[in-house]
Amino acid sequence: MTLLLDLILGLAVVGVAVWTLAVRENFPAVIGFVAYGLLLALVWVRLGAVDVALTEAALGAGATGVILLFAVVRLRGGRAEIDAATPGPRQRLAAGILCGVVGLALAVAVLSLPDPAPSQAAAVARHLPELGVANPITGVLMAYRGLDTLLEAVVLVFAVLAIWSMAPDRRWGAVPGPVFPVQSNGPLSLLARLLPPIGIVVGIYIAWVGADAPGGKFQGGTILAAMGILAWVAGLWRLPPVASRGLRWAVVAGPLAFIGVGLLGFVFADGFLSYPPAIAKPLILLIEAAMTLSVAAALVLMVAGPPEGRRA
Amino acid sequence: MEATPGGFLLVLILVAPVTGLLIGFAQGGRAAERIALWAAPLGVTMAMVLLAGVLHAQAPIVAFVGGWAPPLGLALRADGLAAAMLMTTAVIIAAITLFARADYTTLPGAPEARAPLAFWCFLLALWAALNAAFLGGDLFNLFVALEMLTFGALALACLDGRATQFKAELRYLLFALIGSVFYLLGTALLYGAYGTLDILLLSRTARSDAPTIVAASLMTVGLLGKMALFPLHLWLPAAHAGAPPAASALLSGLVVKASYVLLLRLWFWVMPAALLLAVAPILALLGAAAILFGSLVALRQARLKLLVAYSTVAQIGYLFLMFPLVAGSAAEVAERAWTGGALQAISHAFAKAAMFLAAGVIARGMGHDRIAGLHGAARVAPLSVLAFGLAGLSLMGIPPSGGFTAKWLLLQSALYAGQWWWALVIVAGGLLTGGYVFRVLSAAMRAPSPDFMPAAPVDARQERVALGLAIISVVLGLLPLAAFGLVLIGR
Amino acid sequence: MIYGLVASALVALGLYGLVTQPALLRKVLAFNLLGGGVFLLFGVVAARGGDPVPQALVITGIVVAFAATALALVLVLRLFQITGAATIAEDETRR
Numbered sequence: 001m002t003l004l005l006d007l008i009l010g011l012a013v014v015g016v017a018v019w020t021l022a023v024r025e026n027f028p029a030v031i032g033f034v035a036y037g038l039l040l041a042l043v044w045v046r047l048g049a050v051d052v053a054l055t056e057a058a059l060g061a062g063a064t065g066v067i068l069l070f071a072v073v074r075l076r077g078g079r080a081e082i083d084a085a086t087p088g089p090r091q092r093l094a095a096g097i098l099c100g101v102v103g104l105a106l107a108v109a110v111l112s113l114p115d116p117a118p119s120q121a122a123a124v125a126r127h128l129p130e131l132g133v134a135n136p137i138t139g140v141l142m143a144y145r146g147l148d149t150l151l152e153a154v155v156l157v158f159a160v161l162a163i164w165s166m167a168p169d170r171r172w173g174a175v176p177g178p179v180f181p182v183q184s185n186g187p188l189s190l191l192a193r194l195l196p197p198i199g200i201v202v203g204i205y206i207a208w209v210g211a212d213a214p215g216g217k218f219q220g221g222t223i224l225a226a227m228g229i230l231a232w233v234a235g236l237w238r239l240p241p242v243a244s245r246g247l248r249w250a251v252v253a254g255p256l257a258f259i260g261v262g263l264l265g266f267v268f269a270d271g272f273l274s275y276p277p278a279i280a281k282p283l284i285l286l287i288e289a290a291m292t293l294s295v296a297a298a299l300v301l302m303v304a305g306p307p308e309g310r311r312a
Numbered sequence: 313m314e315a316t317p318g319g320f321l322l323v324l325i326l327v328a329p330v331t332g333l334l335i336g337f338a339q340g341g342r343a344a345e346r347i348a349l350w351a352a353p354l355g356v357t358m359a360m361v362l363l364a365g366v367l368h369a370q371a372p373i374v375a376f377v378g379g380w381a382p383p384l385g386l387a388l389r390a391d392g393l394a395a396a397m398l399m400t401t402a403v404i405i406a407a408i409t410l411f412a413r414a415d416y417t418t419l420p421g422a423p424e425a426r427a428p429l430a431f432w433c434f435l436l437a438l439w440a441a442l443n444a445a446f447l448g449g450d451l452f453n454l455f456v457a458l459e460m461l462t463f464g465a466l467a468l469a470c471l472d473g474r475a476t477q478f479k480a481e482l483r484y485l486l487f488a489l490i491g492s493v494f495y496l497l498g499t500a501l502l503y504g505a506y507g508t509l510d511i512l513l514l515s516r517t518a519r520s521d522a523p524t525i526v527a528a529s530l531m532t533v534g535l536l537g538k539m540a541l542f543p544l545h546l547w548l549p550a551a552h553a554g555a556p557p558a559a560s561a562l563l564s565g566l567v568v569k570a571s572y573v574l575l576l577r578l579w580f581w582v583m584p585a586a587l588l589l590a591v592a593p594i595l596a597l598l599g600a601a602a603i604l605f606g607s608l609v610a611l612r613q614a615r616l617k618l619l620v621a622y623s624t625v626a627q628i629g630y631l632f633l634m635f636p637l638v639a640g641s642a643a644e645v646a647e648r649a650w651t652g653g654a655l656q657a658i659s660h661a662f663a664k665a666a667m668f669l670a671a672g673v674i675a676r677g678m679g680h681d682r683i684a685g686l687h688g689a690a691r692v693a694p695l696s697v698l699a700f701g702l703a704g705l706s707l708m709g710i711p712p713s714g715g716f717t718a719k720w721l722l723l724q725s726a727l728y729a730g731q732w733w734w735a736l737v738i739v740a741g742g743l744l745t746g747g748y749v750f751r752v753l754s755a756a757m758r759a760p761s762p763d764f765m766p767a768a769p770v771d772a773r774q775e776r777v778a779l780g781l782a783i784i785s786v787v788l789g790l791l792p793l794a795a796f797g798l799v800l801i802g803r
Numbered sequence: 804m805i806y807g808l809v810a811s812a813l814v815a816l817g818l819y820g821l822v823t824q825p826a827l828l829r830k831v832l833a834f835n836l837l838g839g840g841v842f843l844l845f846g847v848v849a850a851r852g853g854d855p856v857p858q859a860l861v862i863t864g865i866v867v868a869f870a871a872t873a874l875a876l877v878l879v880l881r882l883f884q885i886t887g888a889a890t891i892a893e894d895e896t897r898r
Contacts, residue, residue, distance in 0.1 A: 102530075105526045105529070105530075106497065106501075106526065108522055109501050109522050109523040109525075109526035109527070110501070110504070110523075112521065112523060113501075113504045113505055113523055114505060114521075117504065118504075118506055118508075119507055120383060120384055120507060120508075123383070123384045124384065127380075127384070143378055143380065144378070144380045144384045144385050144386075145385070145386055145452075145453075146377065146378055147377045147378075147386050147453060148386070148452065148453055148456055151444060151453070151456045151460060152456055154333075154334070154437075154440070154460065155456065155459055155460055155463060157333070157334060158437055158460060158463040158464060158467070161337055161429075161430060161433055161434070161467065162430075162434075162463055162464075162466065162467035164426075164430075165426060165427075165429075165430035165434075165470070165471070166470060166478075167426060167473075168473060169425065169426050169427070169473070172424070172425060172426040173423070173424065243340065243424065245338065245339070245340065248338040248339075248340065249338045251337075251338070252334040252335075252337060252338045255330070255334055256331070256334050256335075259327055259330065259331055259334075262327070263327070265378070266320060269379070270378070270379030271319065271320065271323070271375070271376075271377075271379055272320070272327070272375075272377055272378065273378040274378045274379040275378075
């Protein structure tokens, strides 16, 4: 029964992926992609990875879908140019063979992975009490592989600044992204008024429970960002200009808090990013709180894009 | 391997530029520039202390981040190769900091502008990413470092905001993203097969089974795409030639070397020797093709910056000749080839950075970079033309220069190993390099027409920075060979 | 095991789309399909060993992939705003 379920789900994911690639128009392709992301989130649940499922649904399907849709709306035409640049059947065949070989090699490799599978599960669980957290994923992200997470938070700052730096010079200092007119009535306005109070509570809750249950800064931060984007699109919330110090400190607060706590480890514990067991959990929660803020801010800014408005 | 004393230095080298970037970005205005100016001497000092530490211990310096030992935790390791690359990075970043002040300074009280803020922030960002890439001991941590590098390189290359730059960078981004995906697929398979991604732990357990072979192939192709080895070089010339000079110098001199060091770690540490023996000749063959193809195309370029970029395509090729010479050779020959390869990476970094900076100054002074129209360049920017020529000596492999020592070591080991054909490629590449460097110099030395006017005054300080880097690339060849024993530590 | 095969198929499909689709927007979309396959491969590895570590790697990976997508789309939009081009085909093929 479960095998049948997995089979159907797997076929559905592949089918939606094929359709997304094959459909000619951009808009349905993006809708197909969002469906693909949501199906993948289901697959992650089937694989017992609820944390990843949340991340995939929120970021992989949701936020990525939103920026793709924004791009579809703004990229018009170019059909003739695209048709002219379409590779011929022979090139497509060659590409198909090459990609097929990669896929086959992967399949062979996956099927010949050793049994029993090597695993760090026991080691991860053994040291969790020293950290005071119950969610093993949080243990990996915040302690054992904390450096990965720190660098990844820095990558988000890179991305925000890189996106801003693509703006024309004369727009520097302005408000990021397009400015939407205020929607005083209609479904969007209703949604933008009703959802954020709930969404903000849910986002903070998901970030907060991450220490002990599925959730955490990335998932919670994404939900907070979604609420901000909703309010922004409905014209209810104006983004601060890129010159705003407050905005920038919000973007860097997470990685800076991470580094700050990490450096304290030299004095009070076993070196960089090492937490004294007695206060490990409060320290982890402190970093998670700052990171939730920064993830949310960075996501909103990445969706909004480079400054477009008039200089503040 | 255990964590060693001095591990905090590795953390500082990684965290200092990151912190500088974060504060510089948040504070805005002139903050990033001033932080970069302070960071340059600090960075060189830290790299020197680390290098001295590795030499003194004659062993790698190792830190376990958070006190968690691999396979659970992440290790940072500075062996001789890493220490040498960190030193190279620190010196070149410091030189570029000095060079870029003329272009990207913000005067006190002036409003913040886009290009200067982005330049200084991403200079610190690239530095952090390079340090992470050279120190990382875990294959997934290195993936994150490579992504940092891609984002930083991309932003710096688009700094002028021209459509041609956006187009070239999109092409680069596609190559880089496919490269990342291939690399990441490989790490997934390796984790599935061994339950760790720590380079040293993998080196003890790796087998020649299907998952390992597929992982190695995917990761290798991905990294080759990121470092633009022929025939995956298509993105490089436009991307590197179209960037602002300070950015080109970083991209061509340093950024491609991060993927190279990672490739060395993959093949000479992680993968079993039997696999390496099979793959090494293929890599060297591609390298040889890159040397010949890149040099020939460089010879035919009409524009100076594109010529320098194609020269990078060719010089990257030399880095791959060491693979079959190290693999399966007697220890003495292998050590020579290894040293030659590492020294090629270092001397090319200095020479190419010098060349791109010099080409930038010349192009600005002349108002264009058409090689045929460079008559009078030696009068407009004499030190830059000299820097270009000195860097050219190193690329050609003329003694005494760092490039000469590197190519000489590779050539000797090719002969000792009985693989004389690589020696032929080295000699042919040197001659072709001589051809394209001479083309530029002969045009630049020619007297200009009587009514010639320089397009813009050149900045003497920028010229001196380019010359300084070129001199370093030459002086490397005057160091006694024993000094390069450094790169053998922890091999 | 089914999902191992699904992941391989998604990688092949995404790669094919990334290489053959001429429109930049669709290349970015294909890159994300491809990314889904790569992450799923980590998921299969995690499920085999009951191991949380690959799951954590995927979370890091998804965040990085999102940042790359956002950056790529801004580049695509800026190129379009300046030149009206929707592909990076060589200039001769574009009229």
